[in-house]
Amino acid sequence: MTDALDHVLACVEARREDVVELLQELVRVNSVNPEFAGVRREDVIGGETRANEILRERYEQAGLETHWVAPDPERRNLVGKRKGRNGGGRSLALNGHVDTVPPVDPDNWVNGNPWNPEIRDERLYGIGSTDMKASDAAMWLVAQALTDAGIELEGDLLLHSVVGEETMQHELGTSAVLEAGFTADAAIVTEPTSMPGLSQKVWSSVAITASITNGGTSANMTGSRSSRPRTPIRDPSLAYTVVRCESSLRSPLSSSAVKW
Numbered sequence: 672m673t674d675a676l677d678h679v680l681a682c683v684e685a686r687r688e689d690v691v692e693l694l695q696e697l698v699r700v701n702s703v704n705p706e707f708a709g710v711r712r713e714d715v716i717g718g719e720t721r722a723n724e725i726l727r728e729r730y731e732q733a734g735l736e737t738h739w740v741a742p743d744p745e746r747r748n749l750v751g752k753r754k755g756r757n758g759g760g761r762s763l764a765l766n767g768h769v770d771t772v773p774p775v776d777p778d779n780w781v782n783g784n785p786w787n788p789e790i791r792d793e794r795l796y797g798i799g800s801t802d803m804k805a806s807d808a809a810m811w812l813v814a815q816a817l818t819d820a821g822i823e824l825e826g827d828l829l830l831h832s833v834v835g836e837e838t839m840q841h842e843l844g845t846s847a848v849l850e851a852g853f854t855a856d857a858a859i860v861t862e863p864t865s866m867p868g869l870s871q872k873v874w875s876s877v878a879i880t881a882s883i884t885n886g887g888t889s890a891n892m893t894g895s896r897s898s899r900p901r902t903p904i905r906d907p908s909l910a911y912t913v914v915r916c917e918s919s920l921r922s923p924l925s926s927s928a929v930k931w
Contacts, residue, residue: 764828
C-alpha cells in the first residue's frame with residue numbers, strides 16, 4: 672500500500688505545473704452564481720458550464736467517462752467516471768462546485784480584477800481560487816495521478832462538478848447528479864474550510880477517515896470570498912487538496928488494485 676501511495680503522490684507532484692495552470696484557467700472564467708442576490712442572470716449565465724467544459728477536457732485526458740446532467744440547460748453539471756477493475760469494489764465520489772459568489776468591490780482587488788489569477792509570494796489570487804476551484808482542480812488531479820501511476824481501483828471513482836452550491840440550489844446541482852444515477856457508496860465533499868486542522872469522518876457502509884491537506888498546511892486556510900481571495904500554493908505542491916481515504920477494513924494491494 673505504501674509503495675503504491677508513494678507512486679501516486681509522486682505523480683501528483685509531477686503534475687504541479689499542470690494543476691496550477693488548470694486552476695488559473697478556471698479562475699479566469701466568471702462563474703458567478705446567476706441566482707445570487709443582486710446578480711443579473713443574463714450577465715453571468717453560462718459561466719458555470721464553461722468552467723465544466725474546461726474540466727471535461729481534463730477528465731477525458733485522465734481517461735474518465737464524462738456525462739452532462741442539466742435540469743437547467745444553461746447550467747450544466749459534469750460527472751466524470753473512472754470504472755473500477757471488476758465492478759465489485761466499493762465506489763467513491765468526490766464532489767465540488769464551480770459557481771462562485773459575486774466579487775465585492777471588484778475594481779480594488781490587489782490582482783487588478785477578480786478574474787485575474789495572479790500568483791504573488793506563492794499565493795494565487797482570484798475569485799473562487801479557494802472556494803472552490805482549487806479543489807475542483809485537485810479532483811481532476813486525483814484521477815490523473817491514478818492514471819499516470821497505472822493504478823486500478825477495485826470500485827468506481829466518480830467526480831461530481833456541480834452548479835448552484837452558493838445559493839443552495841442542490842436540486843440543480845448535486846441532487847440532480849444523484850437522481851441521474853451517479854451515486855456511490857461514499858462521498859467526500861472537497862469544500863474548503865477556514866478551520867485549522869480539519870479531520871472529517873464520512874459514514875457509509877464503512878467508516879472512512881478523510882485527512883485533507885491544502886498545499887502543505889493543515890486544511891484550507893484562507894477563503895476566496897471577496898475579502899480574502901487567495902489560495903496558498905506552498906511546498907510540497909501547489910494549492911491542491913490531497914485526500915487520503917483509508918477504510919476501516921484494510922485490504923492489501925492485489926494486482927495493482929487499491930481497495931479503499
